Amino acid sequence: MVTATDPRQATALLETRGLTKHFPIRQGLFGRTVGQVKALDGIDLRIAGGQTVGLVGESGCGKSTLGRCLLRVHQPTAGEILYRAPDGTPVDLAALDEQGLKPYRSQIRLIFQDPYSSLNPRMTLLQIVGEPLKVNLGLARPEIEERVAELLRRVGLRPEYMHRYPNAFSGGQRQRVGIARALALSPRLVVADEAVSALDVSVRAQILNLLKDLQEESELTYLFISHDLGVVEYMADEIAVMYVGRVVETGETDALYARPLHPYTEALLSAVPDPAPSSRRRERIVLRGEVADPSRVPSGCPFHPRCFYAQDRCKTEVPALREIAPGRTAACHFADQLQLRGVGE
Amino acid sequence: MSETVLRVKDLRTQFALDDGVVKAVDGVDLEIGRGEVLAVVGESGCGKSVMARSILRLVDKPGRITGGEIWVRDPAGGGLVDLVPADVRTVRQVRGKRIAMVFQEPMTSMSPMHTLGNQIGEAILLHERVTKAEARERTIELLGRVGIPAPERRVDAYPFQMSGGMLQRAMIAMALSCNPELLIADEPTTALDTTTQAQILELLDSLRRDLGMAVMLITHDLGVAARLADRIAVMYLGSVVEHGDTASVFRAPRHPYTKALLGSVPKLGSGSRARLTPVRGMVPHAYQRPTGCPFHPRCEEFMAGRCEVTVPRPTAGPEPGREVRCLLYEDGGGSHKNAGLSKAGDSAGDGTGDSEGDA
Numbered sequence: 001m002v003t004a005t006d007p008r009q010a011t012a013l014l015e016t017r018g019l020t021k022h023f024p025i026r027q028g029l030f031g032r033t034v035g036q037v038k039a040l041d042g043i044d045l046r047i048a049g050g051q052t053v054g055l056v057g058e059s060g061c062g063k064s065t066l067g068r069c070l071l072r073v074h075q076p077t078a079g080e081i082l083y084r085a086p087d088g089t090p091v092d093l094a095a096l097d098e099q100g101l102k103p104y105r106s107q108i109r110l111i112f113q114d115p116y117s118s119l120n121p122r123m124t125l126l127q128i129v130g131e132p133l134k135v136n137l138g139l140a141r142p143e144i145e146e147r148v149a150e151l152l153r154r155v156g157l158r159p160e161y162m163h164r165y166p167n168a169f170s171g172g173q174r175q176r177v178g179i180a181r182a183l184a185l186s187p188r189l190v191v192a193d194e195a196v197s198a199l200d201v202s203v204r205a206q207i208l209n210l211l212k213d214l215q216e217e218s219e220l221t222y223l224f225i226s227h228d229l230g231v232v233e234y235m236a237d238e239i240a241v242m243y244v245g246r247v248v249e250t251g252e253t254d255a256l257y258a259r260p261l262h263p264y265t266e267a268l269l270s271a272v273p274d275p276a277p278s279s280r281r282r283e284r285i286v287l288r289g290e291v292a293d294p295s296r297v298p299s300g301c302p303f304h305p306r307c308f309y310a311q312d313r314c315k316t317e318v319p320a321l322r323e324i325a326p327g328r329t330a331a332c333h334f335a336d337q338l339q340l341r342g343v344g345e
Numbered sequence: 346m347s348e349t350v351l352r353v354k355d356l357r358t359q360f361a362l363d364d365g366v367v368k369a370v371d372g373v374d375l376e377i378g379r380g381e382v383l384a385v386v387g388e389s390g391c392g393k394s395v396m397a398r399s400i401l402r403l404v405d406k407p408g409r410i411t412g413g414e415i416w417v418r419d420p421a422g423g424g425l426v427d428l429v430p431a432d433v434r435t436v437r438q439v440r441g442k443r444i445a446m447v448f449q450e451p452m453t454s455m456s457p458m459h460t461l462g463n464q465i466g467e468a469i470l471l472h473e474r475v476t477k478a479e480a481r482e483r484t485i486e487l488l489g490r491v492g493i494p495a496p497e498r499r500v501d502a503y504p505f506q507m508s509g510g511m512l513q514r515a516m517i518a519m520a521l522s523c524n525p526e527l528l529i530a531d532e533p534t535t536a537l538d539t540t541t542q543a544q545i546l547e548l549l550d551s552l553r554r555d556l557g558m559a560v561m562l563i564t565h566d567l568g569v570a571a572r573l574a575d576r577i578a579v580m581y582l583g584s585v586v587e588h589g590d591t592a593s594v595f596r597a598p599r600h601p602y603t604k605a606l607l608g609s610v611p612k613l614g615s616g617s618r619a620r621l622t623p624v625r626g627m628v629p630h631a632y633q634r635p636t637g638c639p640f641h642p643r644c645e646e647f648m649a650g651r652c653e654v655t656v657p658r659p660t661a662g663p664e665p666g667r668e669v670r671c672l673l674y675e676d677g678g679g680s681h682k683n684a685g686l687s688k689a690g691d692s693a694g695d696g697t698g699d700s701e702g703d704a
């Protein structure tokens with residue numbers, strides 16, 4: 001039995017198939033290609049409408065590259081980005097040119113990480129938030145002002161602020177401005193790439209609550225990218241864990257946190273410092289070494305040099321992402337045998 | 346407590362600027378014993394860094410220590426010495442022998458032009474009578490101690506050739522070069538991945554265990570504090586508003602600010618998605634220091650007629666070593682006290698956070 005709210009039953013708003021992005025490494029006077037940074041290597045990811053998918057992994061794992069491919073800031077090297085248009089037809093965003101992408105540009109928007117460098121200091125909030133309204137919708141000034149006032153109100157800022165410049169605002173307020181700009185065109189999918197990572201604890205919590213409220217009001221779908229697993233647990237219905245350009249585990253948030261199926265997920269969870277008094281005595285797995293270099297991906301399972309459970313087989317055989325239990329996938333040869341530790345009761 | 350390595354009393358540091366005076370540190374009291382880890386937590390702008398720099402007399406120009414005492418073990422031997430009135434020579438000796446500091450951005454405290462070996466070797470030569478070859482040997486040993494793989498090769502690496510985590514380890518190695526009894530670490534893991542952060546925290550913990558080194562860990566991350574600290578000091582606008590052993594402060598926070606900070610952090614593995622209840626609004630601008638209790642404009646338990654008038658004094662209890670600065674707990678709290686305490690149970694309101702935008 002599956003309930004109506006089961007994310008697996010909800011229709012996919014976006015689905016990637018074998019999404020791949022390689023950056024060529026060039027050298028010398030003539031820019032000869034001497035290698036490839038395999039930032040994304042065959043990503044299959046499903047984002048259900050109205051849900052939040054949390055994308056986690058250490059820095060350098062390819063999270064931002066994935067976000068940028070969905071926004072088509074990057075042209076993928078291979079693979080499909082199947083997006084369900086408002087009328088229900090599936091469109092492959094990876095195959096479209098700039099002209100073809102135009103109608104979809106307003107439907108998928110990005111919230112930037114850095115609230116300081118992402119806002120033009122010479123533009124007022126009216127210009128910053130109103131720009132997409134002018135450029136994409138061609139609205140006239142009075143209409144833009146009206147919409148901007150409404151957008152500022154929705155993100156918890158006073159409409160009177162619209163004539164001020166960003167430097168008059170704190171980091172948290174600037175992030176609200178960034179959110180207002182992302183929402184200006186009533187998008188369906190919002191990619192939040194480390195959107196709260198630069199903020200202080202209390203302001204971060206205020207912004208997280210705001211993002212949740214906005215989702216409820218507007219039936220937004222989020223791809224929530226963060227290296228902070230505590231924050232992701234709070235936000236996400238489903239999780240995808242990435243390691244050097246691949247998805248290594250997916251699952252519904254509570255199930256994945258309670259019982260991870262991939263050793264990398266277990267290690268990530270174990271590393272989270274948590275203020276709950278009981279967690280202090282928690283036994284910890286401190287992961288060895290650092291994320292593999294995506295231009296020299298280790299043979300076999302890319303995680304094997306750091307994995308505490310690695311066997312001979314892991315050095316040669318690449319584990320495929322496969323279903324281990326209903327709604328749970330993992331890319332580990334031993335995912336159905338290992339008894340890994342999660343967090344919580 | 347074990348032997349004291351640092352005792353700060355009523356420390357005050359101010360910046361006299363054209364537009365007014367910034368009271369960055371406004372009456373801080375702290376104490377750290379040998380081998381102990383004290384976490385100093387609070388939002389940005391609360392004075393943590395200025396406090397830490399004041400201890401080593403490293404405050405930047407318009408800033409000045411205007412009052413208080415900083416007692417450390419005298420490098421000349423014997424008892425304690427107060428660094429506030431101390432001469433430059435004593436201060437230098439303390440920096441070289443007793444107390445070392447690492448910062449959030451290791452890049453900013455390292456020269457990009459020199460190898461790790463040269464920079465750490467330099468620090469060793471400055472404080473110890475050793476030959477260059479011996480300093481290099483010791484550098485390699487220190488790099489190994491902090492967990493840098495192949496230290497005999499890395500000693501010749503330049504900072505830009507290393508990852509953030511490795512650089513932070515190198516900074517800690519440099520700090521260890523003078524065998525400090527106290528390491529002040531200002532947001533040492535804030536710029537790092539959680540996994541790298543866990544490695545660095547593990548390293549600090551092992552230094553405490555194996556070398557008996559005390560650590561003052563400055564962080565805005567309550568989880569980091571909980572992970573490592575024996576005791577915790579919560580700072581708000583230049584003073585310590587709550588203080589006590591980590592477990593009891595996290596289990597039963599008393600100050601409304603501590604409660605609200607804890608309400609801002611998702612509980613890992615809770616599964617419940619209970620709405621976060623963050624502190625309302627934001628840290629006020631340095632010039633707009635509120636009257637009375639500095640936290641009153643954001644406080645969920647604000648008592649009109651009292652909190653905006655009276656500056657709370659430190660109140661001890663309930664456990665030994667705990668202290669809080671809040672009128673709810675002062676003698677003569679009377680009916681207000683009871684009102685406040687009964688409210689304390691239902692946490693810190695719903696904290697929708699709108700007031701930050703409307704401030």
Ligand SMILES: Nc1ncnc2c1ncn2[C@@H]1O[C@H](COP(=O)(O)OP(=O)(O)O)[C@@H](O)[C@H]1O
Pocket residue numbers: 023037038039057058059060061062063064065066294
């Ligand atoms: N424009 C680019 N050119 C070359 N390499 C890139 C580019 N963008 C990202 N990369 C590389 O791709 C990998 C993944 O990066 P990124 O997607 O930013 O990871 P994350 O967001 O998970 O930290 C990294 O090794 C990074 O250096």
Ligand SMILES: Nc1ncnc2c1ncn2[C@@H]1O[C@H](COP(=O)(O)OP(=O)(O)O)[C@@H](O)[C@H]1O
Pocket residue numbers: 360362367368369387388389390391392393394395396405406407408630631
């Ligand atoms: N060099 C400086 N000049 C003027 N004000 C300063 C200077 N350094 C810090 N401050 C002020 O002192 C206060 C405390 O800052 P800081 O100690 O850096 O806070 P924290 O480390 O807790 O984030 C802030 O209001 C800050 O603006």
Ligand code: SF4
Pocket residue numbers: 262263264301302303304305307308309310311314319331332333334335
């Ligand atoms: S396949 Fe092997 S190396 Fe990879 S995660 Fe599983 S056990 Fe570890």
Ligand code: SF4
Pocket residue numbers: 600601602638639640641642644645646647648652657670671672673685
């Ligand atoms: S003194 Fe008053 S305003 Fe300050 S923390 Fe206590 S209850 Fe809140």
Ligand SMILES: [Mg+2]
Pocket residue numbers: 063064065194
């Ligand atoms: Mg990124």
Ligand SMILES: [Mg+2]
Pocket residue numbers: 393394395531532
């Ligand atoms: Mg600081």
